[in-house]
Amino acid sequence: MNRASVVFLALLLVAIPLSLFAGRVWIDPASTPNAALIVAELRLPRALLAVIVGAGLGAAGAAMQGYLRNPLADPGLFGIAPGAALGAVIALWFGYAASAWLLPLFALVGAAGAMALLAAIAGRTGGIALFTLAGLMVASLAGALTALAISMAPNAFAMSQIVLWLNGALTDRSWREVWLAAPLVLLGIAVLWRAGRSLDALTLGEPVARSLGVDTTRLLLLLVAGIGLTVGAGVAVAGIIGFVGLVVPHLVRPLTDRRPSQLILPSALAGALLVLVADSVVRVLPLVTELRLGIALSLLGAPFFLGLLLRMRKGTI
Amino acid sequence: MLSAKDLSLGHRLKGVNCALEPGKITAICGPNGAGKSTLLQAMAGLLDPDAGGAALDGTMLSDLAPRDRAKRIGYLPQSAEVAWDVPVRTLVQLGRMPHGDQLAEPVDAALAALDLAPFADRRAQSLSGGETARVLLARVLAGEPDWILADEPLAALDLGHQLDLLRHLRRAADAGAGVVLVLHDLAHAMNHADRVLVLDRGALVADAPPERALDDVTILDVWGVAASWVGKSGKRALVTA
Incomplete structure (x- = not known):
């Protein structure tokens, strides 16, 4: 475990218990009625879900940027x-939202469909550029x-349910x-972690990576599986949460x-830390209805992205 | 021995046969589009030929596991792409990847061989073109391959750095490695290679010591340029008419 992992793990271990107190109602263990019940049944699962979804998006972003050798790449x-979102939207369209399992299941089927399509394309093309274009086409079709x-x-x-969910x-x-999400995201992170050494070799370009013994088709399939599991499971339980995969690797x-x-x-x-903190902030903001997490993170992410572009233009990245 | 047997790939290579020896510098020359880089990549096992193939000590490269091939053949592409601003030592360490180890000794030896020890902790993107070229060659040397295949390693370098890099490659050949270089500069091929392969439109038209492979007639035939060599052996210059 490197220094950065230790830093963020320590921060996360501090942030998780603190986030349990934060919300529309601040919990004071001594005086809040049903404090234990609120924490155990509402706040803790929500905090853990933020950690799981954020961890998946962060790992997927890092792997994606490594694979495309581009600091502006995003798992999206x-x-x-978009494939997972399409699955979920179809579930909402048919009014399956009331059934607990159907919406995430549809989303997972959507993610799996996108993965299968990408894997089929990956088997035929070797080039990263062509594959990325294919991915963009899958994204725009699903969109x-x-x-x-x-x-x-x-x-x-x-319609309002779909828009809100997105x-x-x-x-x-x-x-x-x-x-539902934890095992899939953890498996996905493990797959991406396993692809790490091959991604290092890609630093010197695809031909060098192959000359170092990297099987680029296998690497691509690992990436599709790892990103499919982390992002697909994340979208299935939380909807579209943008910018985490883009911003976090830069930090x-x-x-x-x-x-x-x-x-x-x-x-x-x-x-995990970013999504947990952002979700705690949207809970305590004094708004009539809670600010959607996806909107909050995009509000944070867009200016960051612009700043990044400006820094790149100055050549400081 | 690294050899090509009836190596064909589309219009780019037409039945190339050659057998290269270790401990020597072999230059691959030819005009633009002659198939030099394609031949080099096919002999590094990075391209699947349509017919024929490349073999290492009698074993077809396609029959070798990618990692075993990678342990024995180091490949240096023309592009000096380094996507992330990693430290020099980390970059050179990538050469150990086929061996699956993080041994410091070959990495230190490669850094020392290219006079890069003081640069070990510098960031890759802070280096000049000449320094980057040396770091990328050190990455190949760190893998201790039997063969070093480099695609126009001198292209982006000034004359001083070109001669420097050739000196390092000669040292590697003297230590027993087979060195194969795609070279555009015929004078470098003439003065520094032990053997020259001349390609023209995908076909091998000469395979001989430089004085014979790059004689006036071949240069006129293949490059369409009337030229002649002046100077003594090892220090020749090409003068065009």
Whole structure:
């Protein structure tokens, strides 16, 4: 475990218990009625879900940037998140939202569909550029179908449900979502971690990586599986939460020796921390309705991204 | 022995046969589009030929596991791409990847061989073009390959650094490695290679010591340039008419 992992793990271990107190109602263990029940059944699963979703997005972002050798790459580029979102939107369209399992299940099927499509393309092409374009096409197809579903929503309620869900949130989640997402995200992070050494070799370009014995087709399949599991499971339980995968590796990179393999674990921990803190903040903001987590993170992420572009233009990255 | 047997790949290579020896510097020359880089990559096992193949000591490269091939053949591409600003030592250490170890000794030896020891902790993107070229060659040397295949390693370097890098490659050849270089500068090929392969439109048209492979007739035939060599052996210069 490198220095960056230790730093973010320590911060996370401090932030998790603190986040349990934060919310519309601040919990004072001595005086709040049913404090233990609120923490055990509402706040703890929500905090753990934030950690799980954030960890998956952070690790996926780090792996994606390493794979594409581009600090502006985002896990959304592969089209897995839009694929999962499309699955969820179809579930909402048919009014399955009331059933606890159907929505995340549809989302996972959507993510798996995008993964299968990408894997089929990956088997035929070797080039990263062509594959990335294919991923973008999958993303835009899923996005177009999602827009179609919204425009043809059977009623206003379904439409508002879809739009709200697409914004991403951890409101009213329970242990059920935790048990659904945790194993998939952990497996995904393990897969991405395993791809780390090959990603290091890609630092010198694809031909050198192959000359060092990297099987680039296998690496691509590992990436598709790892990002599919982390991002797909995250979208299934929390909706679309943007910018974490893009921003987190940038925060972590200066704390490491900048090898992609050294970035995956600390990015998972930092992603967990970012989503946990952001979700705690949206809970305590004095707004009439809770600010959606996806919106909050995009509000934070967009200016960061612009700043990044400006710094790159000055050549300081 | 690294050899090509009837190596064909689309229009780029047409039935190339050659057998290269270790301990020597072999230059691959030819005009643009002659198939030099393609031949080098095929002999590094990075391209699947349509017909024929490359073999290492009698074993077809396609029959070798990628890692076993990687332990024995080091490949240096023309592009000096380093995507992330990693420290020099970390970059050179990538050469150990096929061996699956993090041994310090070969990495230190490679850094020392290219006079890079003082640069070990510098960041890759803070280096000049000449320094980067040496670091990338050190990465190949750290893997202790039997063969070093480099695609225009001198392309981005000034004359001083070109001669420097050739000196390092000669040292590697003297230590027993087979060195294969794609070279555009015919004078470098003439003065520094033990053997020259001349490619023209995918076909091997000469395979001989430099004086014979790069004689006036071949240069006129292949490059379409009337030129002649002046100077003494090892210090020749090409003068065009």
